[in-house]
Amino acid sequence: MAAITRDEKFWEGMRRLGFAATFLFMVFPIFWMVLTSFKVARDAYSTKIFFAPTLHNFISIFQDPYNFGPLLLNSLIVSFATVAIAIPAATCAAYAFSRYQFQGKNALMVAVLSSQFVPPVVVVLPFFILFKNLHLLDTRLALVILNLSFVLPFAVWMVKGFIDALPSDIEAAAVVDGCNRFQVLRHITLPLIMPGVVTSAVFGFIQSWNEFLFALILTNQKAVTLTVGLMGLHTDKGILWEHMAAASMLIMVPIFAISLTIREYFIEGLTMGAVK
Amino acid sequence: MHSREKYVKWVLMAPALLILIGTTLYPFLYSFITSFRFWRLTRSPVPKGFVGLDNYIRAFTDAGFWNSVWVTIFFTIVSVVLSMLIGLAIALILERATKLNTFMKSLLIFPFAMAPALKGFSWRFMLNPDYGILDAILDFCLPFMSDVVWLGEPYWAVFWLAMTEIWGWAPYIALVFIGALGALPKETQNAAKVDGANTFQVFWYITLPQLMPIIIMVGLLKTIFSVKMFDQVVTLTGGGPGRATETLNYYVYNQGFKFYDMGYASALAYILVTTMFIFAFVYVRFLMKGEQK
Incomplete structure (x- = not known):
């Protein structure tokens, strides 16, 4: 020594x-x-x-004139709905990307990846007009649709990483035994990649929960979410910091709690997508 | 292979691809077409005629646009460089797998998982010249700067805007680097130590070059996300003082949703898209190289 x-x-x-x-x-x-x-x-x-x-402060933000109750409900519904649509779709697509070789696969994967890099403001311009014409402005549905634009591509890549890490021998054996691909995915692959799927779901949830730009532009009353609700504490008398802090807790604490419960997978999933 | 097997992959991919076509490709093309049109929502609910490249030409003579370009470049450089340096430093500090370090790694998740809009408000609160705690600490440590109103000076405002971004991203970058450091072969480092290299030399001549591919990847990714940054402009500075923190993203937002000039906003957005895709292209090239290994 x-x-x-x-x-x-x-x-x-x-x-x-x-x-x-x-x-x-x-x-x-x-x-x-x-x-x-x-x-x-x-x-x-x-x-x-x-x-x-x-x-x-925690009581007062739920009372008039702040009323964070409905905002909390909006955030919950929008985030859960986004994840409920994005994760099954992403898991299926990730499985196909991971297990099949086909013409144009790389181009398609790059397209999925690149869709994450489209600035949100480009996405929201046309949708603002579309939703205006369809009378969907200030609805939760509008937010769910736009949140999918960034939650879904991220989830595809993340779940794909977890499937890639899984040896395909077990699946091959199941196919020989007469299972079709959907049965394999449902009964063999899915249980094994569950941690990855849950991690992606948590990620998608956090991203939707924290989303600000879309909600700022598309909502003004009925469908306002928590993050945009903070803007309401910015009054002409200045920012009401004690209420702002309490509302911040409402936004932070659930996110911190769920990210801590899946801490290890969280760090693995986080660092996997970006660099390989 | 069965003929049915051939369709399975398309069935599996269909929902995701359809959603992405609807939520990304559609607006992407729609904005492109709109960028060649004259269209103010305040005057008409439907687009007016095509004006060729007018919207793009207008951008190049618009002082507000050029201001936003410089703000974006300044912000991106500060936030990328500092978040990479701080991220790398944190990674080196927490490299060894001790109990305390594992605890700290869990803490690192918090700033990253915090809503960006909240980051802006939280730093705005701390920087307030009358009751901000960070302002008080800085006044105490740097008495000669006690008169500085941090968010009232153009360059400092951009710096603090970058700081909110660094605060959230440095921990993420640190986690990526910790993973990368753990995967490096230890033999070369040990051999260099045996040959008499000191700690700094081992890091500078051995570890750093080995990390380089990942540093480039993370740098590109961070650049893309810095150019995309939006929320904190609204919640920290609102674009001010004056126009000092109006990033390109924020400028597009203003043109589109304050002045409702859809044609011009779309053209500006497309200038933004083009810039981002140059970085994204390089990033994807690197990533796909890793994919084929």
Whole structure:
């Protein structure tokens, strides 16, 4: 065993310092929002760390004139509906991309991938006009349709990654035993890639839940979601920060909770799609 | 192979492809056609005649457009460079699989999973000159800058806009790099250490070159997403002060949904699309190379 050199000691120290800095940098903005959400208005507009905590803000955002209740419902319905449509469709497509070789496959996969890179503002321009003519502005359906434009391609690639990692021998055996492809997918492949499918679903849910641009443009009253609801706390008297912080908790906490429960798959799925 | 087997893959792909044709290809083509038309929604609910390249030509003489191009370039450079550097630094700090590091990796998910709109509001709150905590901390650490109203100075406003983006993306990039670092062969590093290389030399001459392909991939991906960034402009700065943080994306939004100039907005959007697809093309080339291995 070589003695620990000065060089190694120095970098170990740097690493510890860096660890502390990273922790502060990552956690502080969230911590401050959490803290503010328990403050009364007077304390919110100060840098106090010690204060008399209150739950008033969490109650008040559900009352007049803020009424975050229906917004929460809109966010839930839109996100669940998007995932419910996107994930089955994506899983089937991912299976085909992963297990079949055919003419034009690469071009098709690139097309699916590239659709993620179309700026949302390009997508929303024509749909705004279309939905206006169909009287679908300010409906949840409109949001679900547009959310599919980015949740679906991402999910196809993510699920494909999980299927690629699965050896195809088991499936081949099942085919020999007389199963057709749909039975194979349903009874053999699907159970094995379930973690991947769930991860993609969680991802799609988070993306829809956090979506802002489409909801900002397409909704104004009935179908407003939580993220756009924040804009309503930006009044002519300025931003009501104590309410903003409480509403932020409403948006953050569910997302943090579900991403923590599937933590390991989450990190795997996250890093897989991007680089391979 | 059975003849029925041939159709199975198309049946499997059909729902996804149909949805994508409807939600992406359709608007993509529709915007393209609209970009050659004169069409103000305030004056007419249906498109007026074709005007050739007028909308595109107009962009090139529009000071607001050029401003948004520079803002986008400035923002993209700052956010890509800093999020890559910070991401790499975090990855090197958390590289070893200890309990504490695993805990920290879970924390890294939070900034990434946070709604971008929220990032904007949260940093806006912290930067407020009267009661912002970050403003107070910065005033304390940098007393000579205590007069700076962070979101009131054009360059600082873009910097903080980039910071909200870096805060969310650096952890993601760190997670990608941690995965990549773990997959690197350790033999070369150890051999270099035996030969007397110090920690920095091992990193600079061995680890960094090995990471290069992934650094390029992540850099391209981050560039694409930086150009796409929108939410924080609305929630952090609203485009201000003046026009200092009006990115191209935000400018298109303004033309389309504040002035309802659909033709011009579509043309601007297409300039944006073209730029993005240059980066996307290079990115996809890299990714598909990995796919065929």
